Amino acid sequence: MAGRNESNRSITNVAALANVSIATVSRVLSGKRTKDDDIARRVRAAAEQLDYSVNYAASALRSTITNTIGLIIPSATETFSAQLLDEIEPTIDVDSQQLLLGIGADQEAQGERMASLVARHVDGLIVVPAAGADLTEVLERYAGTLPIVQVGGRQRSFHTSMVGLDENAAMEMVIGHLADQGIESVAYMAGKEISFESAELFAMFHTQVRAHHLRTQPDWNRFGERSVQRGFDCAMRLFSEPLVQPEAVVCADDTIAFGMMVALHALGLRVPQDVLIVGYNDSPIASTTMPTLTSVRPPFQQIVSEALRLIALGPERPAHISLPPRLIIRDSTVVPNGSR
Amino acid sequence: MAGRNESNRSITNVAALANVSIATVSRVLSGKRTKDDDIARRVRAAAEQLDYSVNYAASALRSTITNTIGLIIPSATETFSAQLLDEIEPTIDVDSQQLLLGIGADQEAQGERMASLVARHVDGLIVVPAAGADLTEVLERYAGTLPIVQVGGRQRSFHTSMVGLDENAAMEMVIGHLADQGIESVAYMAGKEISFESAELFAMFHTQVRAHHLRTQPDWNRFGERSVQRGFDCAMRLFSEPLVQPEAVVCADDTIAFGMMVALHALGLRVPQDVLIVGYNDSPIASTTMPTLTSVRPPFQQIVSEALRLIALGPERPAHISLPPRLIIRDSTVVPNGSR
DNA sequence: TTGTAAGCGTTATCAC
DNA sequence: GTGATAACGCTTACAA
Numbered sequence: 001m002a003g004r005n006e007s008n009r010s011i012t013n014v015a016a017l018a019n020v021s022i023a024t025v026s027r028v029l030s031g032k033r034t035k036d037d038d039i040a041r042r043v044r045a046a047a048e049q050l051d052y053s054v055n056y057a058a059s060a061l062r063s064t065i066t067n068t069i070g071l072i073i074p075s076a077t078e079t080f081s082a083q084l085l086d087e088i089e090p091t092i093d094v095d096s097q098q099l100l101l102g103i104g105a106d107q108e109a110q111g112e113r114m115a116s117l118v119a120r121h122v123d124g125l126i127v128v129p130a131a132g133a134d135l136t137e138v139l140e141r142y143a144g145t146l147p148i149v150q151v152g153g154r155q156r157s158f159h160t161s162m163v164g165l166d167e168n169a170a171m172e173m174v175i176g177h178l179a180d181q182g183i184e185s186v187a188y189m190a191g192k193e194i195s196f197e198s199a200e201l202f203a204m205f206h207t208q209v210r211a212h213h214l215r216t217q218p219d220w221n222r223f224g225e226r227s228v229q230r231g232f233d234c235a236m237r238l239f240s241e242p243l244v245q246p247e248a249v250v251c252a253d254d255t256i257a258f259g260m261m262v263a264l265h266a267l268g269l270r271v272p273q274d275v276l277i278v279g280y281n282d283s284p285i286a287s288t289t290m291p292t293l294t295s296v297r298p299p300f301q302q303i304v305s306e307a308l309r310l311i312a313l314g315p316e317r318p319a320h321i322s323l324p325p326r327l328i329i330r331d332s333t334v335v336p337n338g339s340r
Numbered sequence: 341m342a343g344r345n346e347s348n349r350s351i352t353n354v355a356a357l358a359n360v361s362i363a364t365v366s367r368v369l370s371g372k373r374t375k376d377d378d379i380a381r382r383v384r385a386a387a388e389q390l391d392y393s394v395n396y397a398a399s400a401l402r403s404t405i406t407n408t409i410g411l412i413i414p415s416a417t418e419t420f421s422a423q424l425l426d427e428i429e430p431t432i433d434v435d436s437q438q439l440l441l442g443i444g445a446d447q448e449a450q451g452e453r454m455a456s457l458v459a460r461h462v463d464g465l466i467v468v469p470a471a472g473a474d475l476t477e478v479l480e481r482y483a484g485t486l487p488i489v490q491v492g493g494r495q496r497s498f499h500t501s502m503v504g505l506d507e508n509a510a511m512e513m514v515i516g517h518l519a520d521q522g523i524e525s526v527a528y529m530a531g532k533e534i535s536f537e538s539a540e541l542f543a544m545f546h547t548q549v550r551a552h553h554l555r556t557q558p559d560w561n562r563f564g565e566r567s568v569q570r571g572f573d574c575a576m577r578l579f580s581e582p583l584v585q586p587e588a589v590v591c592a593d594d595t596i597a598f599g600m601m602v603a604l605h606a607l608g609l610r611v612p613q614d615v616l617i618v619g620y621n622d623s624p625i626a627s628t629t630m631p632t633l634t635s636v637r638p639p640f641q642q643i644v645s646e647a648l649r650l651i652a653l654g655p656e657r658p659a660h661i662s663l664p665p666r667l668i669i670r671d672s673t674v675v676p677n678g679s680r
Numbered sequence: 681t682t683g684t685a686a687g688c689g690t691t692a693t694c695a696c
Numbered sequence: 697g698t699g700a701t702a703a704c705g706c707t708t709a710c711a712a
Binding site: 053055056057058060061066068075076077079081082083085086089090093096098099100101102103109112113116117119120121227228229232255258259262265266284285288289290 | 393395396397398400401406408415416417419421422423425426429430433436438439440441442443449452453456457459460461567568569572595598599602605606624625628629630
């Protein structure tokens with residue numbers, strides 16, 4: 001409870017106690033003074049004794065550095081954004097920065113949140129675009145003002161940075177792993193048809209299927225939304241009729257995979273003995289389903305550190321970075337010995 | 341792109357254009373001036389024309405109102421916090437406030453985040469305590485400084501506000517609904533044993549079981565963590581042996597319920613024909629499981645509006661509020677006609 | 681390297 | 697109700 005007197009809380013008091021000027025206090029505490037001599041120690045001791053911490057408002061007003069990072073996500077209930085949040089908050093906190101969060105489920109809301117955060121003079125902005133949102137215009141508008149990093153989605157502005165997944169590497173891992181398991185045919189449950197991204201992933205899928213001499217069929221592969229319901233419906237259609245059926249299914253999202261697994265169970269088909277399933281995004285429940293779900297895990301830690309690094313570089317040098325994900329192999333793609 | 345000239349962005353320019361003093365501009369734009377006369381209109385027009393928005397740092401420095409709300413949660417991947425986030429962000433934004441987010445998975449981390457946010461002079465602090473965290477000390481420390489609202493968990497400080505669920509009402513709804521379905525026996529999968537909260541809920545469970553003339557057995561009811569794995573294990577133990585088995589299970593969290601449903605499926609028992617299952621927290625996947633899961637849904641909207649109202653009241657009048665949840669009835673507790 | 685002093689853009693105070 | 701002006705707490709030229 002020492003030093004909790006409100007009037008003690010300004011840099012002037014620290015300076016008085018340490019017997020130096022407020023300028024020196026400022027320089028020592030902000031690290032703009034190299035030496036670690038007696039003066040520096042005295043200042044730090046005084047600051048601690050008075051329980052002093054800078055007034056960020058005053059600091060921001062003078063220096064235009066606010067020590068805040070803005071993050072815009074479509075929703076916290078979406079696992080990619082949630083996992084990114086959990087990873088980014090502690091990392092930012094280490095630099096004694098703070099996270100200003102904006103949530104926008106569509107293009108318009110995301111644009112509004114960007115405007116608000118830019119008005120707050122955040123030091124940098126990280127944006128996870130909502131599905132189908134085209135943020136080109138807003139991104140371009142603020143690109144010169146502050147460093148902006150888009151995470152995931154399709155890059156649309158060459159004036160802002162981008163950190164994304166190396167989807168080619170991901171698809172190669174997935175199909176390669178399935179081929180290793182000895183399957184010969186595979187289906188793909190893609191994302192929304194309208195998205196250019198989905199189409200590109202779809203092309204990668206076909207490339208890898210050919211590369212590994214696997215088989216697929218046009219009517220196996222579908223575009224659609226990323227939901228449990230969609231996975232369920234697709235599996236019902238794909239596996240309930242006595243047609244030729246794929247031995248494995250690659251899903252554009254874990255939610256789709258969950259739906260499929262429920263449907264397969266209902267149809268009496270076993271995962272992985274009858275069908276192998278691969279998900280995407282490695283949501284927290286992937287490790288708790290029965291069987292546990294093999295899934296592509298975005299490298300959240302690297303995504304965060306790269307995004308923050310690009311922000312630290314400033315708005316002048318935008319860069320585009322692709323990071324390879326990891327394939328988390330679980331029970332849904334590993335057939336128990338000889339039981340196939 | 342009108343008025344995007346950086347030098348136009350201060351209150352001085354607005355005052356010059358509107359031909360009034362900066363004091364008047366400040367008063368008009370901050371709503372501290374009652375009349376809506378020609379002057380007010382002129383000021384607003386000038387502000388719009390120059391694309392002016394207040395510099396929050398300067399405003400905060402002078403007035404000690406920062407227009408920021410701090411929110412501390414244990415993790416974004418936990419559905420209660422995620423749903424709260426999605427509800428709180430747009431509500432705050434309406435008042436042109438911003439959300440400063442802190443994530444702390446345990447007592448210590450939450451305490452640190454509280455200190456950071458208090459140092460930022462947030463206008464109010466909303467805290468969702470981590471499981472098992474005792475925040476009494478930190479809450480008390482800052483209670484006089486700024487309004488603090490604890491959401492959920494056990495109230496431990498009478499100097500801070502609290503918004504929680506009316507657990508009695510919840511339990512009454514759940515057991516009442518199960519009784520209406522014609523069952524006679526019920527088990528309860530509680531939360532952690534050490535938590536006083538769990539013990540209290542457990543007592544409420546017993547009270548309601550008696551009130552509705554249902555039956556339960558000590559060895560049916562267990563304390564444990566809120567995880568899918570725990571639910572699975574408990575169901576396996578409870579239903580795999582040919583003992584007397586409950587006709588319904590109430591779970592302290594949806595995750596436990598998911599685990600139970602997977603286990604029951606594996607054991608060849610049908611939900612809801614053989615066993616009724618009720619979850620808690622109405623996580624987004626509750627509506628997508630097979631069968632869909634009946635769950636207690638916290639009134640997120642009310643929680644948020646009450647929390648913000650208490651913050652607006654200031655730190656001087658802490659209040660404790662209990663809100664009744666809703667029971668979202670889905671397939672896991674509704675037996676199809678005559679199939680039981 | 682250190683101290684002095686000038687602001688940063690706003691709101692609060694005071695006199696009118 | 698309005699305008700002039702001080703003050704908020706800090707960072708950064710600039711001078712020493």
